[in-house]
Every structure is written in C-alpha cells, then in structure tokens.
Amino acid sequence: MAKNSDPRLLEVTVTPLEPARWEWRVYEGDTPLMTGFETSRETAQIEGDSALFRLLSAGLDK
Known part of the structure; x- marks a missing residue:
C-alpha cells in the first residue's frame, strides 16, 4: 500500500x-x-534551478 504524504x-x-x-x-x-x-541574474537562476532539480533527483526526504 502506498504511503500518503503531504506535498512539499x-x-x-x-x-x-x-x-x-x-x-x-x-x-x-x-x-x-x-x-x-x-x-x-541569469547564471544565478540557472544554478538555483539546477540545485532544485538535484535535490529532487536525490529523493529529498523529510
């Protein structure tokens, strides 16, 4: 059975x-x-977005 978790x-x-x-x-x-x-600004946005996707791909746990 899948675990129900709140969206982050x-x-x-x-x-x-x-x-x-x-x-x-x-x-x-x-x-x-x-x-x-x-x-x-452009580089900062790209690096920030990349960091976000790295966190997501690493399976950020609570």
Whole structure:
C-alpha cells in the first residue's frame, strides 16, 4: 500500500546583492536548503534551478 504524504513546496529565489553579485537560494517554506552566489541574474537562476532539480533527483526526504 502506498504511503500518503503531504506535498512539499520547494522554491528558488534570486536576490541582487550588488550590481555584479546575485544570491540564489532553494527554500522549503522558510528554511533555506541550498544557497550560492553568481555574477549575473541569469547564471544565478540557472544554478538555483539546477540545485532544485538535484535535490529532487536525490529523493529529498523529510
């Protein structure tokens, strides 16, 4: 029988810190799971999305 679990919401945010420095974070609710810094918004979004998919492919457990 399949185990019934609540759905989880993961979110990627990208925040400008300086003109050439951007921070990306992967959150679950208010809890940051992964974070990193990049030199462009586009790269920060790509790296944040990649981190999200790595977490999903690793089978992130509660």
